[in-house]
Amino acid sequence: MSEFISKKDLLTWLGQLMEERNLVAPTRVDDLLLFSKIDQVEDIVFDFDNTTLSPKEWFYPSSETLFYVEQKDGQTELIPAVIEKETAIFGIRPCDAQGMAMNDFPFLEEPADDLYRQHRDKTALIGLACITACPECFCSSMGSGPHDPANVDILLTEVADGYIAQVLTDKGKALLPDNLLTTADVSSPPAPVLSEVPSDGIAEKMRQAFDEPFWDRLADRCIHCNICSYVCPTCYCFDVRDYTDKERIERVRSWESCQSPGFTRIAGGHDPRSTKGSRLRQRFSHKLLYFPRQFGALGCIGCGRCVRACPVNIDIREIIQDVQQLEVKSEA
Amino acid sequence: MKPENPLLPYLSTLQELIDLTPDVKLFRLELNDPDIREGFDYKPGQFVFVSAFGVGESPFGITSVAHHKAGVDVAIRRVGTVTNALHQLEPGATVGVRGPFGNYFPLDEYKGKNIFIIGGGIGFAPLRPIITTVLDYREDYGDLVIINGARSPQDLVFAPEFDTWAASPKTKLELTVDAGNENWTGRVALIPSVVSELKLSPQNAIAITCGPPIMIHFTLIELRKLGFADNQIITTLEGKMKCGLGKCARCNVGDKYVCKDGPVFSMEQISQLIEQF
Amino acid sequence: MDFSEEIRGKAKELLESGTVDCVIGYERATDGVGARPLFVYQPNDIDRLIFDQTCTHNLTKYLLNRKGKATAIVVKPCDSRAINLLINESQVQRDKVSIIGVVCPGVVKAGLDNTSGELQDTCRMCQQHTPVLYDFLVGEPASEADVPDTYPDVTGMEDKSAGERRAFWEEQFSRCIRCYACRQVCPGCYCPECFVERLDPMWVGIRIAPEENEVWNTMRAFHLAGRCIDCNECERVCPVNIPLSLLNRKLGKEVEELFNFQAGIDAETAMPFSTFEKEEKLGISE
Structure with missing residues (x-):
């Protein structure tokens, strides 16, 4: 028996999440598939291999302000940037979740990067296991796998009419309203077969x-x-x-x-x-x-x-x- | 007392600005917050980032010593946008100071040894705290030979201190320039040839060098010829860096980061680096 | 279309005779379908060379890394115009380059195989099927296609209102991630220090954000006005599908209409913005 959520309940739930926090999910933008902030759940793409750009933008934005300096009446004040709102990322693939775990090493190593830590603390990951794979995928050779639950808060695996749900962390538990999940006698589909890359040693x-x-x-x-x-x-x-x-x-x-x-190149030319x-x-x-x-x-x-x-x-x-x-x- | 966010500078005040050469100024900085100032400790060889707010920040080796309890000094040569902006500041200006970062010269290990300081141009600046420390605790160390070289006489840094250094016990100051002028009666020679000429003895000695890569390269050759082992030769490296924390991933040489594994390395350590510097 | 054998034959001749020490051509990519650039230094690598309609890259950019070295290069007609541009701008020495020109019916879209026949958009508007410059020609010189309208894409945009055009480009540029692949692949972009990396004065901030992206993309387009040879490489490499050729072709069209000039058709005619004739009035009233 597995915990299960129907497609309809999933959409309702995502709609609720969207009300209370930033919801980020795969969307189609022209021919691209990009993680975007969702305004209506109809924009979410469920059927995809992986996004064109990685979700790292949502933990480590391509550009962000570290702090502000305000100068008034001869006084200087430093105002550090603060991440106010919680975010949930829906549809992150296990490989990308592993990618974020890798970024934790340099960024959270003490003294930790404060903004990165704020993003990380305030973001919950609702992963989607991979049913198919791109020809270029090779996560299983790099310490992860298409169904790897290791680095997400909730992992969903698509089955007929809905998803098997694995709630993996307290953060994940906190996202789910009571009684949203039912149990169903469904089993996980086989993971797609990926190309092997000889990464040992x-x-x-x-x-x-x-x-x-x-x-x-x-x-x-x-x-x-x-x-x-x-x-x-x-x-x-x-x-x-x-x-x-x-x-x-x-x-x-x-x-x-x-x-x-x-x-x-350093100043001076070397x-x-x-x-x-x-x-x-x-x-x-x-x-x-x-x-x-x-x-x-x-x-x-x-x-x-x-x-x-x-x-x-x-x-x-x-x-x-x-x-x-x-x-x-x-x-x- | 460290702030939560290591990328946030401490607001500081430029106390004094002293011209060292036509393009190098000494910045005497004081951290504004008395509590942070009290706890701000650093060692010879460490560096800080100094911010010119509105332009950016750059790393500079500290030239003062913490035990004088007189703030933080850095010698800054005008070479890029940040250093240009810093040079235009007036005393009283607010700047940012972040740090201290990096490892340091293990001066305790040098006690009882002869110390040779070999610096070229602005590369001499991070070596000054070693000199200050040795002279402050003179009896702890052996002979001190200071070789300070520059392109021209007016480019020699810390000229006001030369007389004090030269007059100190067991201390020898050798100044050299690539090209002299009509007033210059001193040495006109490249630093590596001065090293060779002085026949510095590797016996119970440590040689510490910093300067342009080409100068370090040839100084190293001369020191080895004189019999210095690689663990007796110490240098301090420079790398392009944005954080000082090993996070911006710019200043690595192989798997070592200049900002946190360095900037002080022995030649023995450098020869074991994967990548050439 | 497959000219692989002809290219290999010429490469062998040039390498073995010592005329050149490197042949820049194409080989099959790791997906087994597309092509990728190949640098051949040894005769035993010659068999890796291919040429078919998947060979989309404009290889002439690589000549800038081989200044002064005898090099053979495989070029399509648009690429050959880039060599003229680079000779004209003193970036390439003609006598150091052996040019293997290929008659080109157009290259296929990314991911498609040689037989698909689905050409890249700019290829469908291309009028130049025979290289303008070559030492050896592979394929039969084509009678130039009669394309009634050279710039249907540009006139399509021109028909829109200024507001619509602005909205269109703002949306496109908002996606830009400032990876500079457009610049890095472009044979016309070779400044030792690009304006976007100048710190003093800083023309464009480092932020990857709509305002900076717009400055970057439009300034680059203006630097290429009258210099773009329409190879579509910038658009092909853009990881977020910004239609950069449309922008460059608009400026190309303007230059063509104002000065009757197309970049790279020959190596002698300087591009209009590097010359000044007394009779040019620039529209300023006297």
Whole structure:
């Protein structure tokens, strides 16, 4: 027996959630599938593989104000930004939820990033297990899986006429009104079969491959745009700048990418990562070598977005495979 | 007392602004909140972010020592937008200070040893607190040799202190410039060749160097030639950084972050880094 | 259409004779359907080269990373115009580049295979099916298609009211994530320091938000007015499907009407905004 919610009850419930908090869910915008703030439940898309952009925007916005500086009568005051409203994200896939858990490592490591912590504390995740998968998906090779309940508050799995509901945390419990769930004799559909990527031992192989010309050859093709970083649920580099208008000053942080030229160039001109190959290597080393060393987990969760979006087919699955097989020149 | 949010600066006041060179000024800063000021402790080698509100913030090595209880000094060279904005401030201005960040020179481990300070240009600034500390506790340390180099005589930082340094016991000050002028009677030589010429002895010694990457590179070669082991050579690195907390993911060299694993590294540690700096 | 064999033959000849040390062409992508750029340095990689209607990338951007190095490159007609642009702007040395031009009936939309026949929108409006510049031509020179209206997309927009146009673009730009893929892929975008990254003065703030996005996208379009060679790469790579070609083609149309000039048709004619004739009055009354 499983806990069950009918499609009709789900819509009613989402409508209630929308009244009391921000409800964020997949929507169709032109040809894209994007997580958007929902004004009417009819806009929610239920039938999808995964969204074009990751839901990281809702924990770690592409741009956000860290604090305001107000200057009045010779006095300066700092006013930190505060996240007021609770948010529920509906339809997050297990891979993306895992992505957020990965971002917790750098952002919540003490001293924690205050805004990120506020977003995280005030956001509940209602996950949707994957019934189908994109050809580029490989989450099961990266420590998660299409039905992974590990990082959501409630996981829903679609079955005939409704969803199996797994309530996994207190936060999830608090979202549900009493008696909304019934029990039903339904069982979970099989998880989709995903392509296998040989991620075992990749950190060590990445270390061995670090000085190989492989990266320069790969960078021949890379155009060094920021697409991979910005569609990625676990890329978290940022830039910080001040904005000034008549009234006040804001300190704003925005996403940045290690791929952009000048990312590491310091005032005065020195750039420790000036070649295309070293920049490209940084992205993959961060995910597959540095992140595991720092936090004990891979920094890629296998959502496949970078594979889909890269204009020149830099394919992390192929890179992992190639690095595993690379014959490293022994140092003579 | 730390604020909840490590990205929030402490409001601070620019107490005094001193011209060190044509493009370097010394900023004497005092944190406004007396409680925070009281608890604000730092060690030689650590750095702070200084905000010019409305433009942004940048990291700077602290040049003062905490035990003088006289606020926070940073020497800032005018090179970019933030440093330009800071240079235009007047005493009394409100700035932001965030920190202190990073590791520090383990001066306790250097007690009883001869210390060689080798700094080039503005890279000399973060080495000054070592000198101050050694001179304040002179009997704790061995000989002190200070090599301060710059492009030209007017670019040598901390000139008003040269006489005090040179007159201190067991202390030698060597100034050098890449190009002199009509008033310059001192040395005209590159820092690495001064290191070589002075025949610094690695016996019971520690060499601490900071400056442009090219200067560090050749200084390192000379020190090794003189017999210094990599764990006797210490440097402090610079990296583009936005947070100081290992979160903005910019200043990493391999899996180490300059902001929190550094900025102070021994050559032994640097040679073990995955990525070249 | 499949010219893979012809391309491989030419690449082999050029590499083995030592004429060039790199051939920039295409190979099959990891999805088994599309194409991706390939850099061939060794004769044993030549068999990876392909050319069919999935070969959408404008490879000429890569010439900017190989300045002064003898390079062969596979170009479609629109791409060939980019080489003229880059020669004209002193970014490419003609004698360092061996150009393998391909007669092109148009390339298919992303994700579709070579046989689908469903062309990208700009290809359906294209009038240039034979490269304007090449050392070797693959395919039979096409008789230029008689396309009655070159800018149906642009005139369609022009028919809308100013308010409608503004609303349209505001919505499009609001999606922009400032990934700069449009710039990075564009052969006309090669400034060592792009205005968007200038800090002093800061033309555009770092915020990824509607106002900044609009400044970014419109300023980029103006920098390309009279320089865009209509390869549609910016629009193809945009991860949020902003119709950038529509913007660039509007400016292309204006320049064509005002100055009777199209970018990259030859390498000699300088683009109108880099020259000034005394008789040009710029509409200012005397």
